[in-house]
Amino acid sequence: METQTQDKLAEKFQAKIDADIKIEPNDWMPDTYRKTLIRQISQHAHSEIVGMLPEGNWITRAPSLRRKAVLLAKVQDEAGHGLYLYSATETLGVSREDTIDDLHSGKVKYSSIFNYPTLTWADIGAIGWLVDGAAIMNQVALCRTSYGPYARAMVKICKEESFHQRQGYEIMTTLMNGTEAQREMAQDAMNRFWWPALMMFGPSDAESKHTEQSMRWRIKRHTNDELRQSFVDASVPQAELIGLKIPDPNLVWNEARGHYDFGAIDWEEFWQVVGGNGPCNKERIEARVKAKEEGEWVREAAMAYAKKHKS
């Protein structure tokens, strides 16, 4: 009897998805759908928050008042995105506190790109242009994802991300129009960030364990490889326009496919970094844990004050 009811509910649920009707927090949903969303949205939230660190690293050294202000505003936007996304996970029944604890314990991952160091000012340009550019490819598709709160958060996030992407490209353009030292700095950043940016789309479709189910639930609307191809196709002409070389000897336009062909991704590096052995994994998590631990007395003070003055 109960199985029958469950089956009915599941059927109704899938019919809604197929009709592109959004699933809302109080609607019935399969447990695995809920879990998949919690995993994906919290990973996304953590990526925003951990992503503040490599860029925040250059705020105090930004080369002009304007660049300092823009970078501050950008990193502040990322914090805001983290906030919406933690709120979206709360609609699925998990607290922000628990979600953050999962990040600190290593149970839930964040985007591996943020485990690479920012070594020069040009890295801020490369991150804005390539990393935010890659993120947008994913996120534009997520504006139509099946879970309502996630889709709506994504609409606002996408608007800001596309501004970030433009400011990153503008930094790179300025550098490429500058001196020899500035052009070298830009190319060096390109060389270091290109491949990790391609890895941001995740394992190839054949290897991706979540893709098929997520596509059926319309949590994901495109596969990893489709998105990666769109990113390459969009980025190559942008690089060429300002004179940056793509660090891939196998990159070539394929007339028949109407896409660029590109070289093989070093998946060994990807899995190493995902597994905790990237250049900055340890520093990133330590910084987040430290902020939480050092802030504990502040949060306690706020709670104590609120309790005293409740009435």
Add this chain to the structure above:
Amino acid sequence: MEHTYKFLLRIGDDSLILGQRLAELCGHGPILEEDIALTNISLDLIGQATNIYTYAAQLEGKGRDADALAFLRLEHQYLNAILVEQPNGNFADTLVRQFFFDVYRKLLFEHLLTSSDAQIAAIAEKSLKETRYHLKHSSEWVIRLGDGTELSKERAQFAILDLWRYTDELFYMDETEIQLANAGVIPNLKDLKPLWMEHVLSILNIATLKLPENQGFFGAGRQGRHSEYMGFLLAQLQYMQRVYPNMQW
């Protein structure tokens, strides 16, 4: 003109240096909401510094721009108060520093609204809106920390004792401020001090915190003599402009 220029550097440097200090905290706040708030205040201060330096550079008339003033002076040419260059310390140190500063800046900008210099009045009007928010934020935290837990009260009280000695310098006047006050460009800063004290005490009373009874004042930042912290702050601030001189960014 020379006096106005110097006064603008004094208040512009306050904005820049405090903005720079707060920027260090981006990504490291005790809760996400505070990360956003402190970054936002930093952003406002950098914006104020930009407006103030732009006008200062114009008055100076030597072809320098706001960036040249912000990034390419020597340490003794920065005229900020010593208070704003103090390290962030713990959250109580950061917020008490901000609170002392915000009360002063709100009063200053309110009085600059009627400046005989229209450009200064315009800068004050824009900055005052932001400063009111900053003050509301820092006051609320001083109250919460003071009237929160035993530990937060102890830390807030310690921050007050520690930073108090730097507050009198905010009202420093030499020939520059005296001349400008006489010309109606700025208020008499000495008249702001009792108003500042009254406001500070009203919040500290609610927060159940105390001011030190007897403590001397210190500070020569307005004359360009800084604390040992300043050189390190400038090393980061000026890094790109010093390593890669004469380039566009």
